[in-house]
Amino acid sequence: xxxxxxxxxxxxxxxxxxxxxxxDIAVKGNMVxxxxxxxxxxxxxxxxxxxxxxxxxxxxxxxxxxxxxANVVTPGLIDAHTVxxxxxxxxxxxxxxxxxxxxxxxxxxxxxxxxxTREPLVEWLRKHGVTTIHTGHGxxxxxxxxxxxxxxxxxxxxxxxxxxxxxxxATLGDSALVSGSDKKRKSPGTKGKxxxxxxxxxxxxxxxxxxxxxxxxxxxxxxxxxxxxxxxMVSVLNGDMPLLITANRHNDIMTALRIAKEFDIKVILxxxxxxxxxxxxxxxxxxPVVIHPQMSRPVSDKENVTYTTAQKLIEAGIPVAFxxxxxxxxxxxxxxxxxxxxxxxxGMDYQDALNAITINAAKILGIDDQVGSIEVGKDGDLAxxxxxxxxxxxxxxxxxxxxxxxxxxxx
Amino acid sequence: MNIVSRGDxxxxxxxxxxxxxxxxxxxxxxxxxxATIxxxxxxxxxxxxxxxxxKSIKAVGAKVRIPRDAExxxxxxxxxxxxxxxxxxxxxxxxxxxxxGPIQPEARVLDSINVRNAGFKRALAGxxxxxxxxxxxxxLMSGQTIYVKLREGNSIEAIAxxxxxxxxxxxxxxxxxxxxxxxxxxxxxxxxxxxxxxxxYIAAQEYRNKIERADGDPEKMPERDLTMEALIxxxxxKRIVHFHTHRHDDILTVLRxxxxxxxxxxxxxVSEAHRxxxxxxxxxxxxxxxxxxxxxxxxEEQYVDIQNAPVLEKAxxxxxxxxxxxxxxxxxxxxxxxxxxxxGMSREEALKAMTINGAEMLDLEDRIGxxxxxxxxxxVILSGDPLSVYTRVEQTWVEGEKRFNLNDPDDLAVAEGxxxxxxxxxxxxAHGMEEGH
Numbered sequence: 147x148x149x150x151x152x153x154x155x156x157x158x159x160x161x162x163x164x165x166x167x168x169x170d171i172a173v174k175g176n177m178v179x180x181x182x183x184x185x186x187x188x189x190x191x192x193x194x195x196x197x198x199x200x201x202x203x204x205x206x207x208x209x210x211x212x213x214x215x216a217n218v219v220t221p222g223l224i225d226a227h228t229v230x231x232x233x234x235x236x237x238x239x240x241x242x243x244x245x246x247x248x249x250x251x252x253x254x255x256x257x258x259x260x261x262x263t264r265e266p267l268v269e270w271l272r273k274h275g276v277t278t279i280h281t282g283h284g285x286x287x288x289x290x291x292x293x294x295x296x297x298x299x300x301x302x303x304x305x306x307x308x309x310x311x312x313x314x315x316a317t318l319g320d321s322a323l324v325s326g327s328d329k330k331r332k333s334p335g336t337k338g339k340x341x342x343x344x345x346x347x348x349x350x351x352x353x354x355x356x357x358x359x360x361x362x363x364x365x366x367x368x369x370x371x372x373x374x375x376x377x378x379m380v381s382v383l384n385g386d387m388p389l390l391i392t393a394n395r396h397n398d399i400m401t402a403l404r405i406a407k408e409f410d411i412k413v414i415l416x417x418x419x420x421x422x423x424x425x426x427x428x429x430x431x432x433x434p435v436v437i438h439p440q441m442s443r444p445v446s447d448k449e450n451v452t453y454t455t456a457q458k459l460i461e462a463g464i465p466v467a468f469x470x471x472x473x474x475x476x477x478x479x480x481x482x483x484x485x486x487x488x489x490x491x492x493g494m495d496y497q498d499a500l501n502a503i504t505i506n507a508a509k510i511l512g513i514d515d516q517v518g519s520i521e522v523g524k525d526g527d528l529a530x531x532x533x534x535x536x537x538x539x540x541x542x543x544x545x546x547x548x549x550x551x552x553x554x555x556x557x
Numbered sequence: 558m559n560i561v562s563r564g565d566x567x568x569x570x571x572x573x574x575x576x577x578x579x580x581x582x583x584x585x586x587x588x589x590x591x592a593t594i595x596x597x598x599x600x601x602x603x604x605x606x607x608x609x610x611x612k613s614i615k616a617v618g619a620k621v622r623i624p625r626d627a628e629x630x631x632x633x634x635x636x637x638x639x640x641x642x643x644x645x646x647x648x649x650x651x652x653x654x655x656x657x658g659p660i661q662p663e664a665r666v667l668d669s670i671n672v673r674n675a676g677f678k679r680a681l682a683g684x685x686x687x688x689x690x691x692x693x694x695x696x697l698m699s700g701q702t703i704y705v706k707l708r709e710g711n712s713i714e715a716i717a718x719x720x721x722x723x724x725x726x727x728x729x730x731x732x733x734x735x736x737x738x739x740x741x742x743x744x745x746x747x748x749x750x751x752x753x754x755x756x757x758y759i760a761a762q763e764y765r766n767k768i769e770r771a772d773g774d775p776e777k778m779p780e781r782d783l784t785m786e787a788l789i790x791x792x793x794x795k796r797i798v799h800f801h802t803h804r805h806d807d808i809l810t811v812l813r814x815x816x817x818x819x820x821x822x823x824x825x826x827v828s829e830a831h832r833x834x835x836x837x838x839x840x841x842x843x844x845x846x847x848x849x850x851x852x853x854x855x856x857e858e859q860y861v862d863i864q865n866a867p868v869l870e871k872a873x874x875x876x877x878x879x880x881x882x883x884x885x886x887x888x889x890x891x892x893x894x895x896x897x898x899x900x901g902m903s904r905e906e907a908l909k910a911m912t913i914n915g916a917e918m919l920d921l922e923d924r925i926g927x928x929x930x931x932x933x934x935x936x937v938i939l940s941g942d943p944l945s946v947y948t949r950v951e952q953t954w955v956e957g958e959k960r961f962n963l964n965d966p967d968d969l970a971v972a973e974g975x976x977x978x979x980x981x982x983x984x985x986x987a988h989g990m991e992e993g994h
Contacts, residue, residue, distance in 0.1 A: 235853025270851050423976065441850075443883055444979045452974035476854030476884055484850055487946050488889075492973055538895025538946050 169196045169549030172207040173528055175219030179497075179535075180520040181505040191219065193526030196548035201520050214551065216543055218535050220500065221520050222277025222527030224507035225482045226436045226467035227390065227416060229284040231261045231268050231296065235478045241265075244284035244472065246291065250322070250334055251347050253382070254374035255291030257282030258310045261303050263296075267479050271470070272298035273557045274481045275529030275542045278308070280511050284472040285317040285392035285416070288334065288344050292378065293390060295511060297527075299547050309513065313390040313414065314382050316344070318398040319447045341401050348409050351379030388412035390436070394419040394447035403431045414510060417442075417471070419451040425462045434465035434510045437502075439480045440488035442471065453492040460498050467507035487536035499536065532556075586610040587957070588623045591633030592938070597912050598927035607637055609934035612956035617928045638908070638943055639928050640686025640935030640955065641890055642915030644845040645799065645825055645879035648676025648887060653692025653700025653730060659743045659750075660757050662791070663783035664700035666690050667725055670713040675971070675979040680887040681707050681961040682972040684937035684950040685880075687718075687916070687925055694732035694801040697744065697754050701787060702799055703727040704919050706935075708955045718921065720795070728823075728919070729791050732801035733810055734857050751810055758818045761788035791820050797920060798822040799845070803857035805832040812840045823918045825879070827869075828861035834872035843875035843918050847885060848896040866910070867901035876906065877915035888972060895944040908943060 171193050178189025180201060190205035191198060207213055234241025243260040246252055261281065262268075271279060282293030293313045300306030322340050324331045334340040354376040361369035381387040391402040394417050406413035413431075415421065417438040421428060428435065437456045442448050459466045470480040486499040508518025517525050529535070530544035545553040587609050594605035596617050606621035607614065616622075623629060652669040654661035670690065680688060686707050692699040703717055704726045710716040718726035733750050737743065744750040764785040771777035779785075790796040798820050800811045808827055815822045824830070824844040830837060837844060846869075852861045862868070869876045878893040880886065885893065894907040902910070916926030924933050934957040941948040950972070953961035962968050970978045 235851070236856055236859055237854050238856065267851060267853065420976070441886060441889070443886065444974060445883070449980050450974070450976045450978070454973050473854065476858060477849040477851040478854040479851045481850050490946055491949050536946050538892055539898045539944050541899060 169526065170194050170211055171526070171546065171549050171551070172205075172211050172213040173219055173530070173546065174207075174213065174215035175530070176217050178219045178520065179221075179500055181221050181497075181501055182519040182521045189219065191520055191526075191528060193528075193546070193549035196526050196550075198520060198522055198524050198526050200522060214530070214544060214546075216530035217533055218531040218540075219520075220275070220529045220531070220535060221504040221518060222525075222545065222547060223275045223482055223503045223529050224467070224511070224518060225271065225276050225279045225281075225470050225503075226507040226510060227293075227469035227471065228271075228279050228281045228479065229472045230271055230279060230470065230479050231263070231265050231281050232257065233267075233284065233472065233478070234262065234265050235267045235270075237475070237478060244282075244290075245286045246283075247287065250287050250324075250331070250343060251289045252287065252291055252375070253289045253314055253347075253378035255283055256311065257292050257294040258303050258307060261294060261296065261306070263300050263303060263306050268298050270479070271481065272545055272547075273542065273553045273555050274483055275531070275535075275545050276482060277527040277529070277545060277547050278508075278513070278517050280312060280469075280507075282312070283315040285315065286321050287317060288322050288340055289347065290315045290317065292387065295513060297547055298545075299550075299552050308516065309511075311381070311387055312511065314378065314387045315416075316389050316391045318344075318391060318393040318401050319395055321392075321447065337398070337401070341405070344405060345408070347379060348383065348405070348411075351376050351383055352409075355380045355383060382411055383409065385412050388414055390414045390416050392416040394438070395450075396420040396423045398447075399424055400427065403427060403433065406431060406433065416469075417448070419448040419455065422452060422455045422458050425458060425464070428459070429462055429464050434467070435459055436467050436469050436510060439469060439471040440485045441480060453489060456489050456502065457492065457494045457498070460495075460502070465506055465510055466502050467510045468502045483535065483542070487538070490536055496536075584611045584957070586615060586624050586627040588621070588627045588629045589632050589637065589938070590623075590629055591631050592635040592637045594637045594928060595639075595908060595943070596928035597639055597909060598929050604633075605637075607928060607936065609954075609957050612934055614928060614930055614932050614934050616930055632938055635951065636939040636941060636943060636948075637928070638684070638937045638939060639912045639926055640933075640937055640953065641684045641911050642687045642877070642913075642919070642921075642926060643680065643685045643880050643882070643887065643890060644689050644823065644877045644915040644918050645691055645847075646676075646680070646685075646688045646882045646887065647691060647693075648680055648688065648882050649674045649690055649705075650676075651690050651692055654696045654698070656695075657742075659696050659737060659753060660698040661696060661700055661784070662698050662729060662757075662787035664692065666692050666700055666703045666727065667713055667717070670703070670705075672710060672713055672716060676882065676887065677707060678961075678968075678971045679979070680882070680890075681953045681955075682950060682968065683880075683886070683888040683890040684939070684953050684961075685887055685890055686935040686937075686953060686955045686960075687919070687921065689728065689799065689879075689919055691799060692730050694730070694736040695739075697731060697733065697737045697750055698757070699730045699732065701727050701796070702730050704921065706933075706955060707953075707960060708958065709960070718919075718924075726920075728797040728799045729787065730799050730801070731811075734801075734803050734807045735855075736801065736857075747807070747810070751814065754814060755817070757784075758788065758792070758814075758820075761785050761792055762818075765789050765792065792818060794819075794821050797918070799825055801825045803828040803861075805829040808833050809836060812836065812842060815840070815842065823877075826881075827865060828858045830865040830874075831862040831868045832860070834868045834874060837869065838872040838874040843877065843914065844869055845877045845879045845915070845918060847879055847881050848893040848900075849885070863896070864900045866897040866907070867903075870902050870906050875914050875917070876902075876910045877918050878907075878910045879915075891939075891943055891948070891950070892946075895946070898944055904944065911943075 283291030
């Protein structure tokens with residue numbers, strides 16, 4: 147008897163599937179924050195074939211369509227910079243792939259060759275409403291490697307990835323220096339040396355690029371042999387891969403802007419804990435900021451960190467996104483939802499905080515045509531909450547990616 | 558606002574105020590009116606009055622007779638909580654044992670503290686008024702912890718709680734699991750860890766027996782031994798053991814040791830408490846736990862459950878929350894209560910876990926942890942619901958003195974951070990990969 151009823155259910159389910167796509171879903175929210183205009187009371191988001199097909203107030207829902215509802219609905223959250231999937235939660239040597247310390251400059255390292263889709267922290271972020279992460283090599287070397295953008299689902303890196311070569315991760319400041327315990331390497335030992343090595347690498351890439359172009363124009367000239375390091379740096383020079391420069395102290399931030407100007411390359415400032423001292427300079431340089439986690443500890447390069455920097459940058463018109471960053475110990479990752487929330491008691495505008503983990507993060511990452519807001523044509527990625535999304539005592543009650551409910555746990 | 562005295566121009570004034578306070582009768586009583594008072598010892602009081610006189614609380618309630626000479630401060634719309642109790646923190650440049658051996662109960666955190674460290678200011682900005690300052694977890698026994706009150710003071714003695722015998726009050730830090738495992742003379746296994754600890758406690762029992770047998774005869778007394786003296790205080794219950802432990806089997810090892818030697822113990826961190834919650838409750842042993850943003854970071858925390866707090870509450874075990882600062886930030890301590898409620902703890906118990914439960918774990922429940930007549934005038938004035946993200950700590954009072962004031966630009970800077978505000982922070986207690994949490 148039990149077997150029969152199970153069978154019946156299976157048949158019913160199959161019938162439903164025949165009439166609607168598996169990733170067709172209607173999501174109702176008492177309040178729907180779209181990150182593309184005013185919040186919608188009694189909003190409905192219709193997702194068809196994985197994409198947002200309609201959004202509005204009290205929309206009609208096709209009969210039989212899977213429908214879920216929550217108190218508050220937002221776009222799927224975006225973590226604008228993390229190492230989750232590279233730095234595993236066990237924190238053992240075997241699961242730490244965010245930083246290769248054998249050399250100071252290794253732009254050839256691709257994030258896709260290390261990203262672990264089954265890493266528990268990917269699931270942890272997904273359960274907290276995070277649907278898209280910009281992850282990859284972390285800070286700690288002058289040029290530590292490439293980054294990528296993934297959805298927080300997918301069994302293989304190919305399934306998860308939406309951009310495989312996003313940015314080039316670079317570091318200025320104390321953490322780029324060779325540590326005292328690393329006896330084999332001598333450089334870089336000073337800020338001056340860091341900048342010199344950085345610039346040398348960009349010049350080498352320019353020369354390499356010039357040789358390739360010369361060979362293309364002149365049959366008598368032979369192209370240089372392929373060099374993965376220089377190829378990757380050429381992508382930086384021609385703008386295919388912007389530099390994501392982690393710099394916290396004001397002098398290191400200025401070095402980042404100086405390099406951007408000298409080589410006319412696109413730079414995104416990362417962490418930038420003293421950015422509040424350089425608002426005019428950062429604005430004039432037209433550089434966006436992926437701001438440090440708000441709960442960063444006030445130590446070493448970040449000893450002058452504040453809870454108001456993000457707000458000051460946003461008020462000055464500088465694009466800002468939040469990140470979970472890199473943690474060497476406990477907790478192994480932060481969560482952008484909490485990082486955005488942490489700015490609210492200090493006066494951050496509510497929508498600004500939400501934008502910095504949705505549409506503005508998407509813009510800085512160059513994926514705002516696909517994700518970041520609830521607008522027709524974009525991916526059906528949503529986060530569902532049982533109350534004010536930023537309250538410590540609220541819960542994420544569901545996460546939807548591409549129209550599929552990928553988490554219904556209560557976090 | 559400083560843990561130490563203000564600069565020269567203020568020192569006379571401070572001295573004057575301090576001397577008035579010490580004579581009590583010169584200090585006017587102060588009545589805080591209009592706030593929602595959460596005394597923790599009872600239901601919240603809407604539009605309540607908190608009356609303090611000198612260093613203590615005179616009255617708390619909806620209808621409090623305000624003395625004619627009292628100063629009245631209108632705090633309508635605000636919320637008043639008891640000063641928060643952090644049962645596990647490393648602010649103030651704490652250190653205890655060195656790397657010469659795994660068991661060093663003679664090492665005192667007392668002798669390491671820098672009272673000028675900005676960590677104390679951060680704690681006040683978070684509403685914390687009492688802290689258990691701990692040494693690290695890289696040893697089976699890393700030394701004597703110290704309970705401090707964040708009153709103004711130039712020395713550690715000035716801010717330390719004192720026991721009835723006049724000695725500085727504190728506990729004993731112990732640890733098991735992986736943090737305390739390393740090359741000899743440290744233990745290499747869990748069984749060795751337990752045997753080393755047992756052997757030491759047995760030695761302390763024998764030392765105590767010798768003293769008892771001497772019966773006051775100086776000829777028969779054993780030579781003074783700091784290690785043994787500290788352990789005897791543990792055996793006699795004068796010094797509570799604060800035991801860092803994560804895995805379910807390590808937690809049970811703590812309970813086994815506690816049963817064998819009869820010391821009083823608080824379990825700290827207890828990442829796998831959810832697996833042995835009933836055993837913890839049955840042993841009637843309290844737990845001091847941390848709320849984290851994600852699991853992992855070390856092998857021992859791979860099975861940490863964010864729901865430890867509600868699981869222990871439901872099992873009937875007592876829970877306090879702690880910062881383990883630097884692991885979590887003292888300025889955001891109230892967030893821990895918010896996260897505990899998010900995980901399923903009751904609001905009532907979460908607020909107890911920030912106050913009276915912690916006070917009990919430090920043997921200080923007669924002085925702090927609730928707003929009741931006769932207790933220390935330690936309290937926090939909040940802008941709203943203690944568990945809300947939007948709420949700010951506006952004032953922190955310790956023994957009747959305002960120690961943090963959000964309207965003071967210097968204090969605001971501590972609360973929000975800024976250039977040079979928390980510098981120098983001193984050496985801090987840097988949690989390495991093998992040590993700490």
